[in-house]
Amino acid sequence: MTDTTAVAAHDQAITRHYTMHYPEHPARASDPHYVDFSAYHRKTRATARCAFGQLVDDYSECLDAQGNPAPAPTAGEQPGLELHHFAVEFSLQNGIDLARLERVYPGISDPNNVGAWVESATNFQWLCAFHHRGHGGVHVAASSDYEAEHFVRGLIT
Numbered sequence: 001m002t003d004t005t006a007v008a009a010h011d012q013a014i015t016r017h018y019t020m021h022y023p024e025h026p027a028r029a030s031d032p033h034y035v036d037f038s039a040y041h042r043k044t045r046a047t048a049r050c051a052f053g054q055l056v057d058d059y060s061e062c063l064d065a066q067g068n069p070a071p072a073p074t075a076g077e078q079p080g081l082e083l084h085h086f087a088v089e090f091s092l093q094n095g096i097d098l099a100r101l102e103r104v105y106p107g108i109s110d111p112n113n114v115g116a117w118v119e120s121a122t123n124f125q126w127l128c129a130f131h132h133r134g135h136g137g138v139h140v141a142a143s144s145d146y147e148a149e150h151f152v153r154g155l156i157t
Helices: 036-047 051-056 090-095 098-104 114-118 128-135 143-149
Strands: 083-087 126-130
Touching: 036 126, 051 126, 051 128, 083 128, 090 114, 126 128, 126 143
Parallel strands: none
Antiparallel strands: 083 126
């Protein structure tokens, strides 16, 4: 028997619990590649845009760290942006399976160079504070929910 009854709009609390196993990693201040992060930040910040808002060409949900609207201006700096490690977080670099990473990002399977790659433009993405660390952000929401949030307004509150 097939259920054909429509489901009414509804809210549902979602809780996820799991344990992350972080490998040993250097402190940011002692990372020899942190200078690359800083240089990229300085070089690109003035014209950077929230990648989430840019993808859907709508910055109406962009917020700064204080929860203030942070839309992209016609010209100049978009407020409230933070630099996100896109594919591999800094704290996970010593746990990378280099053979897997090599398949997706060819040419970086040298363990002596992976730290430099983690702190490179290939692994960076600008996001507003909300889409980075907010309740609907890439560091908080499940991946499927974060991706769906691009197209379903107000999905996560």
